[in-house]
Amino acid sequence: MSDLAALAVALPIVGSLVALVAGVARSESGWSVAVVACAAQLAVAVQLAVTAFTDGTIEYVVGGFEAPFGIELAVDGLSATMLVLIAVVSLGVLAYSRRAGPRSNPFYAVYMLLVTGLTGMSVTADLFNMYVFLEITGLAAYALVASGDRGRSAVAALKYLLVGTVGASLFLLGIGYAYIDTGTLNMDDLAAKLAGADPTLVLAAFAFIVVGLFIKVAVFPLHTWQPDAYAGSPDSVSAYISALVSTVAAYALLRIVYTVFGAAFLANHELANAILVGGATVSIVVGSLLAVSQSEVKRMLAYSSVAQFGLVVAAISIGNVTALTGAAVHLVGHAIMKGGLFLTAGLVGTETGARRVEEFDGLAQRSPLGAGAFAALSVAMVGIPPTVGFAGKWYIAVGAAEAGSWALLAVIVGSTLLTLAYFVRLVERMFFREPSADLEPAAEAVADGGETAGVSFGMRATVVAAVVAAVVLGFAVFGYGDQLQPTIEVLLS
């Protein structure tokens, strides 16, 4: 029972190894292993979440070395949310990739390694441990991006690797600054000791860590790896990475800014706050404008992520209970919606061959399910009630108003219009135009390595589930906001 937090990280590692070894005996057995490991992890995550929300933070000491000397895992409401999100999305993408995705065992071994990294980042309470999990996440993500068959994937993955490594290294350098001054790596212990440290040094550590994580979150202008990586990887991989990798990096940013540096630090240092506000504002505006100008659907969705993570960073910079609840809600909502959109784009591409914006003309006739799901998720992304996209933006906007940051509020509301600009263009093409001729369906799917191209029940079911989740969560989210409040209050104190 008390070992559940460690089990959540250990299960996917074991799954990864078993998938790799099982491949020797029987090829294409990795999928079943991954499903079992993910299902088990989901059970553990739900159990942890229930405990975390009813009894408060779960703390686990790794290997019997008490903090601050040893590594500690901590699961509070926020990490529990991330855990459940990771487990659910992992299972959903597995259902999709049964037919669509790369099927080799090494692919599933790396997939489970990525799950491990993300889970570890969510539960750890130790900064260096977080760096290690950040690198595990990164390495697995680079390898998954490169799992596409075309040369384009390899080029995108190399670019991702070079930029991502610089990000993780800057993060490590920031940890170095904090460690040299305080002699500790435990987050709570660091928070206590950094309060009395030299402000210049703390500011330098903050700047390195935040810029390092900005690269991982893909905040403009540090986003350049992201559109190539999302557009160059296989459909199931781009859905998974877009749903979780940046999300967990943004969670890490929130965790470090508030648990390690603290709300008081942010209030006292205008420069620190300016880094966050500046990154957020530029990201929202430029990300949306770049999204409007894209001609490939997956690239457009990628730039849309740049803008949406700008919103999350804006919420982190505001830093009151409402805004941080909004950040958590938007992280979950964005993961469901953007993951769903990438899966739908993959479904449409497999079914009709349409992968560019102009090829979406008259899609409603050729792929009714794809067009319907894409439109529904777009509406959610724009933030029209009662979807989860609305709930997240609502919390963040109210938080901005409560804090009196009117300029930020204007940017947040304006971002909704910009989001509308790039999605309405596609919706109009899908429903109100005649289909253009000469498209060869499923050509892409054959190239991606499946001998039986086509759309499976699992792919359709996952897309529909994402749409349902985007709407249902919109209702459930206000109750969740109340549940999360104690966690956020602890975070802010």
Place this chain on the structure above:
Amino acid sequence: MIDLLVTRDYYVAAFLLLGIGTYVMIAAGNFVKKVIGMNIFQTGIFLFFIASAYLDGGTAAVLTDSEPYVSPVPHVLILTAIVVGVALTAVALGMIVRIYAEYGTLTEDTLKEVRDGE
């Protein structure tokens, strides 16, 4: 100012390595050289950590030795970071091999020309 630099020569070297590594990553047109730049960049960080643990006249952190002890933690951290760095280099080189097999070039400019013609 000079005194400050001379007494902190390891840190100066660490940040020079960071700068050189970043420059090589940006300026080199060859992918292998970019990976070398990435390695130099990471080496700067390794040196930064190890230099911070150095103590004049310090001994290894074994209780039978006399104080003061050198802090062993940064060494352990950097050992982990080196392993991560090796793994990254291996993955990067694997991708470069695939890029070469696919496009027959290792330089950025040629790759751009080849891909524009796709």
